[in-house]
Amino acid sequence: MKAGVIGASGYTGAELLRILSTHPGIEVSMATARQYAGEKIASLYPSLAGAYDGAFDVFEPEAAADSCDVFFLGLPHGESFKVVKELAALGKPVVDLSADFRLQSPDEYEKWYDTAHGAPDLLSDAVYGIPEIYRDAVASARLTANPGCYPTAALLGLYPLAAAGMLRGPVVVDAKSGVSGAGRSLTLATHYPQIADGMQPYSVAGHRHLPEIRDQLEKLGGEADVVFTPHLAPMNRGILCTTYVRLQGGVDPAGLRELYENAYNGERFVQLLPEGACPQTKAVQGSNDCHVALGFPDGGSTLVVMSAIDNLVKGAAGQAIQNMNLMCGLEETAGLAGPGLFP
Amino acid sequence: MKAGVIGASGYTGAELLRILSTHPGIEVSMATARQYAGEKIASLYPSLAGAYDGAFDVFEPEAAADSCDVFFLGLPHGESFKVVKELAALGKPVVDLSADFRLQSPDEYEKWYDTAHGAPDLLSDAVYGIPEIYRDAVASARLTANPGCYPTAALLGLYPLAAAGMLRGPVVVDAKSGVSGAGRSLTLATHYPQIADGMQPYSVAGHRHLPEIRDQLEKLGGEADVVFTPHLAPMNRGILCTTYVRLQGGVDPAGLRELYENAYNGERFVQLLPEGACPQTKAVQGSNDCHVALGFPDGGSTLVVMSAIDNLVKGAAGQAIQNMNLMCGLEETAGLAGPGLFP
Amino acid sequence: MKAGVIGASGYTGAELLRILSTHPGIEVSMATARQYAGEKIASLYPSLAGAYDGAFDVFEPEAAADSCDVFFLGLPHGESFKVVKELAALGKPVVDLSADFRLQSPDEYEKWYDTAHGAPDLLSDAVYGIPEIYRDAVASARLTANPGCYPTAALLGLYPLAAAGMLRGPVVVDAKSGVSGAGRSLTLATHYPQIADGMQPYSVAGHRHLPEIRDQLEKLGGEADVVFTPHLAPMNRGILCTTYVRLQGGVDPAGLRELYENAYNGERFVQLLPEGACPQTKAVQGSNDCHVALGFPDGGSTLVVMSAIDNLVKGAAGQAIQNMNLMCGLEETAGLAGPGLFP
């Protein structure tokens, strides 16, 4: 099949190109980036020199319709819904990696993204694309809203509890992200000397991924009061969520472990670590894996759920390809089997 | 005055030597390290080449008594109380940087440090050395238990709440530490390729600094149920505590800010950041400062307290010198006025 | 085909396991590590959790003979030649990743590795495994000496000059390596706080990879006087060689560029960067690529050749698999097509 990557010059787009270059069932027929149109892909990303000879294109709906069987959208929020509208008519699978179809309510969208949603009628068509939670819905979707990186890590950590109706009180998600999560745009906050060899929280009052996490937990049956604090860690890739859940009725380590084992039994991309182990972001670097572990602090009623992903893979491009595989009837793991790059 | 640094070859010892080398009232007359006796200080720490010509000594109580007016102990726990016993008779000020005199109960000590406390009668003499909390007691102490790095950051974040009787429910301390906190001993967990460019939690079930935090909060009037999770971050120095406090009766931003302003008004080494700012460990790198900020997550009953220190300075050697200054009647800030090294 | 990885617990061994796990023509039938025998591969390397269920074995020549068609040896120098001797009788392809068969003279070996060579009669059978230089010899070899990481980067940078007889004077190879090149063994020099956020040269008087570089340049017709200085850079992976070559008769940019284009035309794993571009180690991270660029300093007679590889891939495991592909009649690029992981 032929894939088009619309908005291919950011880190997420480049990661799509990287993974797709060895995907057995996909050929990239188009990679667009208005700002870099005509420029060689390999000149922006020398890492792709061995895989792509061509240049970035400009997106033209008609040309796209002709040359692509499936679309990945790596556009900024507020831009993406415009292109989704143009593509919707084609009836071809679309995976949108922006935030535009993640929240169910256009009002919530406007509140958090400071712009009115331009395609509210398509919101109900969009399936929230975490295959481990919504596999069947993804498989039959035409439009997948690829989740945010933080929500992917947080939700894979909380899903078994939410599905079991065990999320009833305060939940604290303390998340640490690598800097690639902030994208390729230049800001003081991502200027090397400002952040290397140091750590800091940000957006404590409210980050855009908070309503996304809340939305999904609610849908899954949780009634949690979620606090979410993102941190910038001095690393390229990786998200680590350390999530604190107050459990009513106390903590039962064996029962909780069984709950998680059952939830993720047979999942290729979620590994429950052995008892006592803690996930490390490096172990999933470059892979579509999510490592999950449970911690039981001394004598308390708090469960600690730890989950780690690569923000650009399971948190973006890898999960997008996993979704596309399902939508297109390909093997779900196609192109995604590579282990993490460690060290 | 003449200071002896007993156990000077670890990172904490070297940091004492670094800061003391420009202290206006102190001359280092002795730096001991059994393993490196006779070896040049500057050969282990080339950074000290311009400041120290001499070699590490072997500790001899009598020689120490003759040549030192005050002692810093940078020994491992379980070793330190032996030397404290030897020094106690001299009546000279001792700042112990080990864990040996931090917990009030010898049983708790034995439980967490796997060794019986060999000087339990001295425990009640030891003052827990956070000057911002216990200034007067420190000033009149002969033996100061210099706090752990994590407890220093956590307690400076929580002290105003605890003192105001506002710590009544669950408290989550999510702490991120630089790798120097793990010391100079070689372990796989501190081997560069294992941890660079990645993050991970550890000791989730219970870290030795947890009972220290609990002990102090209790003394301050808190009745908190504390969960504490340390993380290893890919940086040399720095501790960042992101602390989540459920407040009964809701969160009053203005009132809380005032509480913290009053608590730290006039403190040279605690800076309350402007509203909306978040602390970053880099800003306190190499300095004795603690940066504190308050966060108010969207519509909840949780207060987020963020506190950042340099684990080797305010979290160890700097605070030890601050304590020593008080114990010896020197200016509290002597030798400690340098700002953080940024970037 | 079935491959055995003998000495699989080091970083090189783990990298072989990583790449082989998605190799279309190879199944890993045995991974041995005496020290970790019986321990799960994924417990040492959680990154391999999705790919390997099994445990490390102990190496037994007979069992190995039965279950493997080809062997990779990731053993320390001085250990490797013993196993090579045992395997030689089997007549199956062996790729030795140690230094034991890289130097042609047993005396040189003893001088640099402080141990007598125990299998000098096999030295002449061993082919030095850089396919871009010795493709035919590798294809017909039974024993390949997989090159050192530094020599791979240096030689791919110098090969076109050497082959053209243009290496006649002083050559300076200033090399910068990531810390994974020092392996998994604990040393103060690889202890995170000692090296993170800093740089340093080492082994200035003479590094073991120097005779290997000299040996090969001589074989290729060079008469160079090589100075080689390795540096430890604060990064996980990557080698960058900045090589300074005094050219007799001056520097001809266009001619030199053409020389390199011809030398690497059609090579999948060597990319000559566009004029003016400089290689960066990140662009080849995790890939088998070598990026090469030429620099022409203002008005001089010195050519600067820059070459970058991932020390664990093209500098070790990837090149070993490339060699094995050739030795076994598989597609040379099989399993090795993935682009670098950037950022």
Place this chain on the structure above:
Amino acid sequence: MKAGVIGASGYTGAELLRILSTHPGIEVSMATARQYAGEKIASLYPSLAGAYDGAFDVFEPEAAADSCDVFFLGLPHGESFKVVKELAALGKPVVDLSADFRLQSPDEYEKWYDTAHGAPDLLSDAVYGIPEIYRDAVASARLTANPGCYPTAALLGLYPLAAAGMLRGPVVVDAKSGVSGAGRSLTLATHYPQIADGMQPYSVAGHRHLPEIRDQLEKLGGEADVVFTPHLAPMNRGILCTTYVRLQGGVDPAGLRELYENAYNGERFVQLLPEGACPQTKAVQGSNDCHVALGFPDGGSTLVVMSAIDNLVKGAAGQAIQNMNLMCGLEETAGLAGPGLFP
């Protein structure tokens, strides 16, 4: 004395403020930054929160004349000579940290900095400010051209050879710099994900610090053919120069060591490391020290000189203050005695 820092918002300016805040003889009476006028110094640099309460000013020559006894200029090249002209009339000491007065020829300046020099008549008044080389001239200067960071490290490494007339052939300076050397302006090349965990050369064809190095070596009596290649290393601070010198008549380790010992005997800020040791940038982090070591590669005629500094201290602000101390008759080491921050 009262010092004015003109152009105080960049990393060099902030470093001046950091060091001056504990200088015993200097009070900062003015810190200007047009872009941030009126903004709190501590809001840009929270690390300075404990040291500076005030805000950035706008530079006004008359106000400056009234409130300052000495000036530091942290302006961009091309801006600085304008202010120097305004200040020259005052007759007060000026240390210019820009490149504007480093080259002796206005033509060379225009060639490398793409702008005509607007104050060529002042060029001959400017003393090139490396006190270890030009101490007396600095002490009697009214205008000091503070050297570039790379030239400082390179020249301190080469000075004894040049002064001894031993620089007669090719010299290769392979330099590695931390990212703070590129300043606070946002560029893709200093965007964290582009460079963290990787290395790369740049400006191979000719960097602006090359003519500065050449100029000085010539003045010192060298007739060297210098090649200079800067590299960006993934670290905040530090410059490491690995310099390769072909010596006519061969290499005499003992004699060379003696030459360097004599050259730097008694210098507080240059430490010749013990035989066999290599400098590491971390050991000089935050200090005004330069560590120098000599390496003698196996059997050759090349001497390797290694020199390490902190680019923001000895490579900029620290050396500027050292120059100012001399110009103002203060103790040369005043405010600069602190050892490096290690680890």
